Amino acid sequence: MSPEDVVLSIKRAARELFRKYGYNKTNMNQLARQAHISKATVYKFFPSKELILHEVLMDYIRENVEDILSLRVQGEDLASFLMSTILKVSRVTYTVCNEFVGWEFIRESTNAQEYLKTLSDDLEFLLLSSFIKNEIIASTVPEEKLTFLIKSSKNIVFSFAFTAVTEADVRKNFISFQKEILPYLVEATLA
Template sequence: MSQEDLVLVIKKAARDLFRKYGYNKTSVNELAKQANISKVTFYKYFSSKETILHEVLLDYIRENVQDILSSGVREKDLPTFLANTILRVSRVTYTVCNEFVGWEFIRESTNAQEYLKTLSDDLEFLLLSSFIQNEAIGNTIVEEKLTFLIKTSKNIVFSFAFTAVTDADVKKNFISFQKEILPYLVQATIA
């Protein structure tokens, strides 16, 4: 098996286990066992459990952002395209935190807070570069306005995700964001 294939096997094992049990309840021993490798081999390719989590999450987000951007090309106008794209990406971001990491761990751990800041910054960079490369967006809206839209949306989604107690609260917050906040953010971005 090539090194690239082995890394993919390890990432798939991590993705499956993080999604099933969450970051906090998954050990490096379990990751190695699931990937059918030794713990030493795991550390040869990833310096820590946090490192593989980060790579798995960015891979997942990158795949979804590309799917979202390519499927949204059919939207009839730029404001609708932007609003729908931001909303879909926000849901992907929430899913990542909810299903892979786990909100209990995020809310209770100082290390998770630092990690989430890094993930948030990387997500922002990924979105901005993806949006700039997208013809419908990149040729129409200046980078500073895209940065405003992405940063503001990301901060709002993370803030309500941190304060929501139940999934019903999250759903209400997403609906509120979609109907009451996002249209104004998009309008400010394309103005």
């Protein structure tokens, strides 16, 4: 197996196990067994389970962001495009944290919170660089204003993800974010 194939096998196994059992309940022995390689080989490519999680989450988010942004600004104005893109990416991020990690673990673990900060920063960089690659956005909105929109949206979404108790709370918070907060953030970005 080539090194690329080994990495893909580990990430595929991790994605499946994290979704099925959650990050906290999956161990490196299970990952190695699922990937059909030795535990030492897993550690050769990923020194920690957290690094595997990061790769899996960023791959998933990157794929979804590329799909979302590939739709371009066609039938809608720039403000609507920015709002729908931010909302879709926020939902993807929430879903991926919910499915792969579990919010209970994130809320209760200091290490998970530190990791979430890293994920949040990487997501911010990914979104900003993706927006800048979009010709219409890059030519219309200054980078510092895009940074404002992304940081503000990301912080709001992560804060209600940490404080929501039920899925109904999450839905209510997303609706509030979509209708009451995001339009003002986009308006300030485009002003």
